[in-house]
Amino acid sequence: MPKPGMLDFINKAKWDAWNAIGSLPKETARKNYVDLVSSLSPSSESSGRVDKEPGSESVVITSEDGITKIMLNRPAQKNAITIQMYQEILSALEATSKDDNSVITVLTGNGDYYSSGNDLTNFTNLPPGGIEEVAKTGSILLRDFVDCFIDFPKPLIAVVNGPAVGIAVTLLGLFDAVYASDRATFHTPFTQLGQTAEGCSSYTFPKIMGPAKAIEMLIFGKKLTAHEACAQGLVTEVFPDSTFQKEVWARLKAYAKLPPNAMRISKELIRHNEKEKLHAVNAEESTALQGRWLSEECMNAIINFLSRKSKL
Numbered sequence: 103m104p105k106p107g108m109l110d111f112i113n114k115a116k117w118d119a120w121n122a123i124g125s126l127p128k129e130t131a132r133k134n135y136v137d138l139v140s141s142l143s144p145s146s147e148s149s150g151r152v153d154k155e156p157g158s159e160s161v162v163i164t165s166e167d168g169i170t171k172i173m174l175n176r177p178a179q180k181n182a183i184t185i186q187m188y189q190e191i192l193s194a195l196e197a198t199s200k201d202d203n204s205v206i207t208v209l210t211g212n213g214d215y216y217s218s219g220n221d222l223t224n225f226t227n228l229p230p231g232g233i234e235e236v237a238k239t240g241s242i243l244l245r246d247f248v249d250c251f252i253d254f255p256k257p258l259i260a261v262v263n264g265p266a267v268g269i270a271v272t273l274l275g276l277f278d279a280v281y282a283s284d285r286a287t288f289h290t291p292f293t294q295l296g297q298t299a300e301g302c303s304s305y306t307f308p309k310i311m312g313p314a315k316a317i318e319m320l321i322f323g324k325k326l327t328a329h330e331a332c333a334q335g336l337v338t339e340v341f342p343d344s345t346f347q348k349e350v351w352a353r354l355k356a357y358a359k360l361p362p363n364a365m366r367i368s369k370e371l372i373r374h375n376e377k378e379k380l381h382a383v384n385a386e387e388s389t390a391l392q393g394r395w396l397s398e399e400c401m402n403a404i405i406n407f408l409s410r411k412s413k414l
Protein backbone atom coordinates (compact mmCIF):
# COMPACT_ATOMS: atom_id res chain seq x y z
CA MET A 103 0.00 0.00 0.00
CA PRO A 104 1.21 3.59 -0.48
CA LYS A 105 2.90 5.25 2.51
CA PRO A 106 0.20 6.81 4.76
CA GLY A 107 0.32 10.57 5.44
CA MET A 108 2.22 12.10 8.42
CA LEU A 109 -0.95 12.62 10.44
CA ASP A 110 -2.24 9.07 9.98
CA PHE A 111 -0.15 8.02 13.02
CA ILE A 112 -1.35 4.46 13.46
CA ASN A 113 -1.18 3.37 9.81
CA LYS A 114 2.13 5.19 9.34
CA ALA A 115 3.61 3.35 12.35
CA LYS A 116 2.37 0.02 10.94
CA TRP A 117 3.68 0.88 7.48
CA ASP A 118 7.12 1.87 8.88
CA ALA A 119 7.32 -1.28 11.03
CA TRP A 120 6.35 -3.54 8.12
CA ASN A 121 8.76 -1.74 5.79
CA ALA A 122 11.61 -2.10 8.30
CA ILE A 123 11.23 -5.90 8.15
CA GLY A 124 11.94 -5.74 4.42
CA SER A 125 11.28 -8.88 2.39
CA LEU A 126 10.71 -11.26 5.34
CA PRO A 127 8.46 -14.15 4.19
CA LYS A 128 5.04 -14.17 5.82
CA GLU A 129 5.57 -17.62 7.45
CA THR A 130 8.90 -16.54 8.99
CA ALA A 131 7.28 -13.35 10.30
CA ARG A 132 4.50 -15.44 11.85
CA LYS A 133 7.03 -17.82 13.48
CA ASN A 134 9.13 -14.93 14.85
CA TYR A 135 6.00 -13.37 16.29
CA VAL A 136 4.92 -16.61 18.02
CA ASP A 137 8.48 -17.13 19.38
CA LEU A 138 8.55 -13.59 20.77
CA VAL A 139 5.16 -13.87 22.47
CA SER A 140 6.03 -17.31 23.92
CA SER A 141 9.30 -15.99 25.29
CA LEU A 142 7.71 -13.09 27.19
CA SER A 143 8.19 -13.66 30.88
CA PRO A 144 5.03 -13.92 32.98
CA SER A 145 6.26 -10.91 35.00
CA SER A 146 5.65 -8.65 32.01
CA GLU A 147 1.91 -9.23 32.15
CA SER A 148 -0.43 -6.94 34.07
CA SER A 149 -2.62 -9.65 35.44
CA GLY A 150 -2.79 -8.60 39.05
CA ARG A 151 -1.11 -11.72 40.36
CA VAL A 152 1.79 -11.77 42.81
CA ASP A 153 5.25 -12.49 41.40
CA LYS A 154 7.35 -13.63 44.33
CA GLU A 155 11.11 -13.56 43.96
CA PRO A 156 12.37 -17.13 44.06
CA GLY A 157 13.61 -18.18 47.47
CA SER A 158 12.31 -15.24 49.47
CA GLU A 159 9.20 -13.36 50.40
CA SER A 160 10.96 -10.53 52.20
CA VAL A 161 10.34 -8.48 49.10
CA VAL A 162 6.97 -8.95 47.39
CA ILE A 163 6.53 -7.71 43.85
CA THR A 164 3.12 -7.30 42.29
CA SER A 165 1.92 -5.81 39.01
CA GLU A 166 -1.55 -4.39 38.51
CA ASP A 167 -3.08 -1.56 36.48
CA GLY A 168 0.32 -0.48 35.12
CA ILE A 169 1.74 -0.17 38.65
CA THR A 170 4.65 -2.32 39.82
CA LYS A 171 4.63 -2.46 43.61
CA ILE A 172 7.82 -3.46 45.42
CA MET A 173 6.85 -4.12 49.02
CA LEU A 174 9.34 -4.67 51.84
CA ASN A 175 7.88 -7.55 53.77
CA ARG A 176 9.68 -8.15 57.06
CA PRO A 177 7.21 -6.39 59.35
CA ALA A 178 8.50 -8.15 62.50
CA GLN A 179 11.97 -6.67 61.84
CA LYS A 180 10.52 -3.28 60.86
CA ASN A 181 11.38 -4.06 57.22
CA ALA A 182 15.12 -3.86 57.87
CA ILE A 183 16.86 -4.50 54.54
CA THR A 184 19.04 -7.61 54.27
CA ILE A 185 21.73 -8.19 51.62
CA GLN A 186 19.34 -10.49 49.75
CA MET A 187 16.62 -7.81 49.81
CA TYR A 188 18.98 -5.22 48.28
CA GLN A 189 19.67 -7.69 45.48
CA GLU A 190 15.99 -8.48 44.97
CA ILE A 191 14.99 -4.82 44.84
CA LEU A 192 17.79 -4.15 42.36
CA SER A 193 16.66 -7.03 40.11
CA ALA A 194 13.04 -5.90 40.35
CA LEU A 195 13.96 -2.35 39.31
CA GLU A 196 16.01 -3.63 36.38
CA ALA A 197 13.13 -5.86 35.23
CA THR A 198 10.41 -3.26 35.61
CA SER A 199 12.46 -0.61 33.79
CA LYS A 200 12.26 -2.86 30.70
CA ASP A 201 8.65 -4.00 31.16
CA ASP A 202 6.37 -2.17 28.72
CA ASN A 203 3.32 -2.99 30.85
CA SER A 204 4.78 -1.24 33.87
CA VAL A 205 4.13 2.50 33.84
CA ILE A 206 5.01 3.57 37.38
CA THR A 207 6.94 1.80 40.13
CA VAL A 208 6.20 2.08 43.83
CA LEU A 209 8.32 1.18 46.86
CA THR A 210 6.45 0.66 50.11
CA GLY A 211 6.53 -1.32 53.36
CA ASN A 212 4.25 -3.90 54.94
CA GLY A 213 3.24 -3.35 58.59
CA ASP A 214 3.83 -0.40 60.87
CA TYR A 215 7.23 0.65 59.44
CA TYR A 216 8.23 1.74 55.93
CA SER A 217 11.74 0.49 56.74
CA SER A 218 14.27 0.66 59.57
CA GLY A 219 17.03 0.86 56.96
CA ASN A 220 20.04 -1.36 56.64
CA ASP A 221 19.72 -4.59 58.62
CA LEU A 222 22.48 -4.22 61.18
CA THR A 223 23.06 -7.97 61.18
CA ASN A 224 24.35 -7.60 57.59
CA PHE A 225 27.68 -6.89 59.25
CA THR A 226 27.71 -9.92 61.52
CA ASN A 227 28.09 -12.94 59.20
CA LEU A 228 31.80 -12.82 58.66
CA PRO A 229 33.18 -14.53 55.51
CA PRO A 230 36.78 -15.91 55.34
CA GLY A 231 38.02 -12.42 54.35
CA GLY A 232 36.65 -11.04 57.66
CA ILE A 233 35.18 -7.60 58.24
CA GLU A 234 37.34 -6.13 55.44
CA GLU A 235 35.58 -8.37 52.95
CA VAL A 236 32.15 -7.48 54.39
CA ALA A 237 32.99 -3.78 54.06
CA LYS A 238 34.25 -4.16 50.50
CA THR A 239 31.32 -6.22 49.19
CA GLY A 240 28.89 -3.99 51.11
CA SER A 241 30.34 -0.91 49.47
CA ILE A 242 30.04 -2.43 45.98
CA LEU A 243 26.47 -3.56 46.65
CA LEU A 244 25.52 -0.13 48.00
CA ARG A 245 26.97 1.59 44.96
CA ASP A 246 25.18 -0.74 42.48
CA PHE A 247 21.93 -0.44 44.42
CA VAL A 248 21.90 3.36 44.49
CA ASP A 249 23.07 3.59 40.85
CA CYS A 250 19.96 1.68 39.88
CA PHE A 251 17.74 4.34 41.52
CA ILE A 252 19.72 7.14 39.83
CA ASP A 253 19.21 5.57 36.41
CA PHE A 254 15.62 4.35 36.81
CA PRO A 255 13.86 5.71 33.72
CA LYS A 256 10.18 5.72 34.73
CA PRO A 257 8.27 7.53 37.50
CA LEU A 258 9.38 6.12 40.85
CA ILE A 259 7.09 6.71 43.82
CA ALA A 260 7.63 6.07 47.54
CA VAL A 261 4.52 5.24 49.56
CA VAL A 262 5.88 5.83 53.05
CA ASN A 263 3.43 3.98 55.28
CA GLY A 264 5.30 4.53 58.57
CA PRO A 265 8.67 5.45 60.09
CA ALA A 266 11.70 5.39 57.80
CA VAL A 267 15.32 5.14 58.92
CA GLY A 268 18.75 5.39 57.26
CA ILE A 269 18.94 4.35 53.64
CA ALA A 270 15.14 4.17 53.45
CA VAL A 271 15.16 7.95 54.00
CA THR A 272 18.18 9.00 51.96
CA LEU A 273 16.96 7.25 48.82
CA LEU A 274 13.83 9.42 48.87
CA GLY A 275 15.89 12.23 47.33
CA LEU A 276 16.08 10.10 44.17
CA PHE A 277 12.33 9.40 43.93
CA ASP A 278 9.95 11.36 41.72
CA ALA A 279 7.19 11.60 44.33
CA VAL A 280 7.06 10.75 48.03
CA TYR A 281 3.65 10.24 49.66
CA ALA A 282 3.69 9.83 53.43
CA SER A 283 1.27 8.82 56.13
CA ASP A 284 1.15 11.35 58.97
CA ARG A 285 2.50 8.50 61.16
CA ALA A 286 5.75 8.43 59.19
CA THR A 287 8.99 9.85 60.58
CA PHE A 288 12.30 10.41 58.79
CA HIS A 289 15.50 9.64 60.64
CA THR A 290 19.12 9.37 59.45
CA PRO A 291 21.17 8.64 62.60
CA PHE A 292 24.43 8.10 60.72
CA THR A 293 26.72 9.81 63.21
CA GLN A 294 25.16 7.90 66.12
CA LEU A 295 26.01 4.71 64.20
CA GLY A 296 29.56 5.86 63.43
CA GLN A 297 28.53 5.99 59.76
CA THR A 298 28.13 8.62 57.06
CA ALA A 299 25.51 9.70 54.54
CA GLU A 300 24.61 7.47 51.57
CA GLY A 301 21.97 7.26 48.84
CA CYS A 302 23.39 10.51 47.38
CA SER A 303 21.88 12.39 50.32
CA SER A 304 25.10 14.36 50.89
CA TYR A 305 24.18 16.04 47.59
CA THR A 306 20.38 15.73 47.27
CA PHE A 307 19.45 16.78 50.81
CA PRO A 308 21.29 20.15 50.82
CA LYS A 309 19.78 20.76 47.36
CA ILE A 310 16.27 19.88 48.48
CA MET A 311 16.17 21.51 51.93
CA GLY A 312 19.24 23.77 52.07
CA PRO A 313 22.51 22.92 53.87
CA ALA A 314 21.38 24.00 57.35
CA LYS A 315 18.42 21.62 57.52
CA ALA A 316 20.33 18.85 55.71
CA ILE A 317 23.13 19.05 58.27
CA GLU A 318 20.66 18.76 61.16
CA MET A 319 19.44 15.49 59.65
CA LEU A 320 22.61 13.97 58.21
CA ILE A 321 25.18 15.00 60.82
CA PHE A 322 23.15 15.49 64.01
CA GLY A 323 20.52 12.82 63.29
CA LYS A 324 17.46 15.02 63.83
CA LYS A 325 14.28 13.02 63.24
CA LEU A 326 11.59 14.80 61.17
CA THR A 327 7.84 14.28 61.34
CA ALA A 328 6.02 13.74 58.04
CA HIS A 329 4.77 17.33 58.07
CA GLU A 330 8.28 18.67 58.75
CA ALA A 331 9.71 16.53 55.93
CA CYS A 332 6.99 17.88 53.64
CA ALA A 333 7.81 21.47 54.63
CA GLN A 334 11.50 20.76 53.84
CA GLY A 335 10.59 19.43 50.37
CA LEU A 336 11.62 15.82 50.98
CA VAL A 337 7.98 14.64 50.98
CA THR A 338 5.50 15.52 48.24
CA GLU A 339 2.29 15.23 50.29
CA VAL A 340 1.17 13.96 53.70
CA PHE A 341 -2.12 12.07 54.22
CA PRO A 342 -3.98 11.13 57.40
CA ASP A 343 -3.04 7.57 58.26
CA SER A 344 -6.72 6.52 58.36
CA THR A 345 -7.20 7.27 54.64
CA PHE A 346 -3.58 7.00 53.48
CA GLN A 347 -3.71 3.75 51.47
CA LYS A 348 -7.07 4.51 49.86
CA GLU A 349 -6.17 8.04 48.78
CA VAL A 350 -2.65 7.28 47.59
CA TRP A 351 -3.51 4.19 45.53
CA ALA A 352 -6.48 5.95 43.90
CA ARG A 353 -4.13 8.72 42.84
CA LEU A 354 -1.45 6.32 41.62
CA LYS A 355 -3.97 4.39 39.52
CA ALA A 356 -4.94 7.64 37.80
CA TYR A 357 -1.27 8.56 37.22
CA ALA A 358 -0.57 5.12 35.74
CA LYS A 359 -3.11 5.87 32.99
CA LEU A 360 -1.13 8.90 31.77
CA PRO A 361 0.87 8.49 28.54
CA PRO A 362 3.95 6.52 29.64
CA ASN A 363 6.35 7.81 27.01
CA ALA A 364 5.59 11.45 27.79
CA MET A 365 6.26 10.77 31.48
CA ARG A 366 9.50 8.93 30.73
CA ILE A 367 10.79 11.69 28.44
CA SER A 368 9.86 14.41 30.96
CA LYS A 369 11.71 12.50 33.68
CA GLU A 370 14.77 12.24 31.45
CA LEU A 371 14.63 15.99 30.76
CA ILE A 372 14.35 16.80 34.45
CA ARG A 373 16.97 14.33 35.65
CA HIS A 374 19.64 13.80 32.99
CA ASN A 375 21.76 16.87 33.79
CA GLU A 376 22.30 15.58 37.32
CA LYS A 377 23.05 11.93 36.57
CA GLU A 378 26.81 12.18 36.16
CA LYS A 379 27.12 14.17 39.39
CA LEU A 380 24.89 11.71 41.27
CA HIS A 381 26.97 8.71 40.15
CA ALA A 382 30.14 10.48 41.32
CA VAL A 383 28.55 11.33 44.69
CA ASN A 384 27.35 7.74 45.08
CA ALA A 385 30.86 6.40 44.41
CA GLU A 386 32.34 8.80 46.95
CA GLU A 387 29.76 8.01 49.64
CA SER A 388 30.15 4.24 49.12
CA THR A 389 33.93 4.49 49.50
CA ALA A 390 33.60 6.62 52.64
CA LEU A 391 31.21 4.07 54.17
CA GLN A 392 33.57 1.19 53.41
CA GLY A 393 36.08 2.92 55.69
CA ARG A 394 33.45 3.73 58.32
CA TRP A 395 32.27 0.10 58.57
CA LEU A 396 35.82 -0.82 59.66
CA SER A 397 35.96 1.92 62.30
CA GLU A 398 35.72 1.39 66.03
CA GLU A 399 32.90 3.97 66.23
CA CYS A 400 30.75 1.95 63.86
CA MET A 401 31.58 -1.46 65.32
CA ASN A 402 30.74 -0.27 68.84
CA ALA A 403 27.40 1.18 67.65
CA ILE A 404 26.42 -2.09 65.97
CA ILE A 405 27.52 -4.19 68.97
CA ASN A 406 25.48 -1.92 71.26
CA PHE A 407 22.37 -2.33 69.11
CA LEU A 408 22.77 -6.09 68.79
CA SER A 409 23.38 -6.50 72.51
CA ARG A 410 20.19 -4.48 73.09
CA LYS A 411 22.09 -1.65 74.80
CA SER A 412 20.93 0.95 72.32
CA LYS A 413 18.02 1.78 70.12
CA LEU A 414 17.42 4.88 68.05
Ligand SMILES: CCCC/C=C/CC(=O)SCCNC(=O)CCNC(=O)[C@H](O)C(C)(C)COP(=O)(O)OP(=O)(O)OC[C@H]1O[C@@H](n2cnc3c(N)ncnc32)[C@H](O)[C@@H]1OP(=O)(O)O
Nearest residue numbers: 178179180182218219220221222223240244268269413414
Ligand atom coordinates in the same frame (compact mmCIF):
# COMPACT_ATOMS: atom_id res chain seq x y z
C1 LIG B 1 24.98 -2.69 52.10
C2 LIG B 1 24.25 -1.41 52.12
C3 LIG B 1 24.48 -0.62 53.35
C4 LIG B 1 23.63 0.60 53.38
C5 LIG B 1 23.80 1.41 54.61
C6 LIG B 1 22.74 2.02 55.17
C7 LIG B 1 22.79 2.80 56.44
C8 LIG B 1 21.50 2.71 57.26
O1 LIG B 1 20.44 2.38 56.81
S1 LIG B 1 21.74 3.13 58.86
C9 LIG B 1 20.21 2.75 59.67
C10 LIG B 1 20.25 1.41 60.31
N1 LIG B 1 19.06 1.20 61.11
C11 LIG B 1 19.05 1.29 62.44
O2 LIG B 1 20.03 1.60 63.07
C12 LIG B 1 17.74 0.97 63.09
C13 LIG B 1 17.93 0.00 64.23
N2 LIG B 1 16.65 -0.32 64.86
C14 LIG B 1 16.14 0.37 65.92
O3 LIG B 1 16.72 1.28 66.43
C15 LIG B 1 14.81 -0.09 66.43
O4 LIG B 1 14.62 -1.43 66.09
C16 LIG B 1 13.63 0.74 65.84
C17 LIG B 1 13.68 2.17 66.41
C18 LIG B 1 13.69 0.80 64.32
C19 LIG B 1 12.28 0.10 66.23
O5 LIG B 1 12.21 -0.02 67.64
P1 LIG B 1 11.00 -0.84 68.30
O6 LIG B 1 9.71 -0.34 67.80
O7 LIG B 1 11.22 -0.83 69.78
O8 LIG B 1 11.16 -2.31 67.70
P2 LIG B 1 12.32 -3.36 68.00
O9 LIG B 1 13.62 -2.69 68.22
O10 LIG B 1 11.89 -4.32 69.06
O11 LIG B 1 12.42 -4.11 66.57
C20 LIG B 1 11.73 -5.31 66.28
C21 LIG B 1 12.74 -6.33 65.78
O12 LIG B 1 13.31 -5.83 64.56
C22 LIG B 1 14.74 -5.79 64.68
N3 LIG B 1 15.25 -4.67 63.88
C23 LIG B 1 14.66 -3.48 63.67
N4 LIG B 1 15.43 -2.71 62.90
C24 LIG B 1 16.53 -3.43 62.60
C25 LIG B 1 17.70 -3.16 61.81
N5 LIG B 1 17.86 -2.00 61.15
N6 LIG B 1 18.61 -4.12 61.74
C26 LIG B 1 18.46 -5.31 62.37
N7 LIG B 1 17.37 -5.61 63.12
C27 LIG B 1 16.42 -4.70 63.22
C28 LIG B 1 14.98 -5.61 66.16
O13 LIG B 1 16.26 -6.01 66.50
C29 LIG B 1 13.90 -6.49 66.73
O14 LIG B 1 14.34 -7.83 66.61
P3 LIG B 1 14.01 -8.94 67.72
O15 LIG B 1 14.53 -8.38 69.02
O16 LIG B 1 14.73 -10.16 67.27
O17 LIG B 1 12.51 -9.05 67.73
